[in-house]
Amino acid sequence: xxxxxQTPKFQVLKTGQSMTLQCAQDMxxxxxxxxxxxxxxxxxxxxxxxxxxxxxxxxxxxGYNVSRLNKREFSLRLxxxxxxxxxVYFCASSDSGGGPxxxxxxxxxxxxxxxx
Amino acid sequence: KNEVEQSPQNLTxxxxxxxxxxxxxxxxxxxxHWLQQHPxxxxxxxxxxxxxxxxxxxxxxTINIQEKHSSLHITASHPRDSAVYICAARRGTSGSRxxxxxxxxxxxNP
Numbered sequence: 001x002x003x004x005x006q007t008p009k010f011q012v013l014k015t016g017q018s019m020t021l022q023c024a025q026d027m028x029x030x031x032x033x034x035x036x037x038x039x040x041x042x043x044x045x046x047x048x049x050x051x052x053x054x055x056x057x058x059x060x061x062x063g064y065n066v067s068r069l070n071k072r073e074f075s076l077r078l079x080x081x082x083x084x085x086x087x088v089y090f091c092a093s094s095d096s097g098g099g100p101x102x103x104x105x106x107x108x109x110x111x112x113x114x115x116x
Numbered sequence: 117k118n119e120v121e122q123s124p125q126n127l128t129x130x131x132x133x134x135x136x137x138x139x140x141x142x143x144x145x146x147x148x149h150w151l152q153q154h155p156x157x158x159x160x161x162x163x164x165x166x167x168x169x170x171x172x173x174x175x176x177x178t179i180n181i182q183e184k185h186s187s188l189h190i191t192a193s194h195p196r197d198s199a200v201y202i203c204a205a206r207r208g209t210s211g212s213r214x215x216x217x218x219x220x221x222x223x224x225n226p
Contacts (some may be wrong), residue, residue, distance in 0.1 A: 033213075042202070043216040058213070090159060105149065105214070107159035 003027070006091045006108030013081040013115045021076040021111050023091030029106070031094045032074035033058075034066060036087040037110075043090065049074055081115045088112050119143050120205050122217035129224050135190040137220045139203035146206050148186045149214060150177050153200040162188070162201075193224045 004025045013019055025032065033048040035058075045058030049068040063085060065077045074093075078085060091108040120141045129135050139148065150162040163170050163177040165186070170177050174193075179186040190197055200221050204214040 040218065042218040043204075043214075045213060048213060088157065092159075104164055105151075105161045107151075107161070110157045110159075112157075 004091055004093055004106050004108040006089075006111055008111060009109065010112050011114070013078075013113065015082060015115060017081050018077065018079050019081065019113075020078075021089055021091070021113075022073070023075065023108055024073045025093040025106065026072065027093060027095070027106060028071070029093035029095050030071075032068065033092045033094075034064075034074070034076045035090045035092065036060065037090060038087050046076065046089075081113075083115045086113060086115045118217070119215050120203060120217040122201075122203055122220050124220060125218065126221045127223070129193050129222070131194060131224055131226050133193050133224075135193050135197075135222065135224075137188045137201050137203075137222070139186045139188070139217055141184050141186075141203075141205045141215075143205065143207060143215070145184075148179055149204040149206065150186075150188050151202040151204060153202060153219065155199070159202075164206075190222075195224045195226050198223050 007022045030051045034046040035043045036046055037043050044060050046060055046064050047058055047066040049055045052071045055066050055068055067075050089111045092105050094105045123138045147164050147166045149164050151159050152162050153159045165177055165179050174191045176189040200219040202216055202219045204216045206214050
């Protein structure tokens with residue numbers, strides 16, 4: 001099925017551990033995003049990649065790194081997890097123009113991360 | 117003050133009622149998105165609009181650019197409409213970044 005695939009769905013980490021969240025889309029979208037969602041705060045942008053080969057910081061980039069591996073894949077890495085990074089993480093992609101649904105967003109199913 | 121604000125935060129309705137969720141934004145935008153997040157957590161894009169009105173089934177979205185206001189209407193509401201509805205403003209075209217409201221939790225009782 002076409003869409004955004006995000007793994008893992010659930011993860012528990014100890015403080016200081018590292019992990020990588022994987023995201024892949026098969027819609028040939030140019031732009032990809034990582035968001036975190038916390039109660040009472042809505043979705044906040046961590047990093048985004050407007051096109052293959054570029055990445056930029058969003059609102060809350062501290063403690064995270066990203067890699068746009070190719071047009072399909074955009075990964076998010078936590079080098080040294082902290083309890084403040086407990087959240088639900090969403091990957092998303094969008095067509096930045098020219099496609100059948102320009103600027104329409106598609107979201108992954110989310111990763112629920114707990115840092116203890 | 118958030119750049120994108122929604123009201124109400126919580127809404128409970130009886131099946132069949134007409135529902136309105138409001139979104140106000142304080143910045144210039146190129147488009148406004150309405151999203152639906154189900155209890156399982158998945159997020160689905162409902163509408164993207166930059167002017168006027170769009171309709172899909174029982175859902176209607178309107179936007180007034182001059183007043184910086186958008187509404188999402190649900191006609192003949194059903195318990196399966198229970199979800200969090202999120203509006204998000206897109207500013208410009210660079211990277212298609214969105215600024216999100218906090219969401220409206222809708223519960224439709226049978």
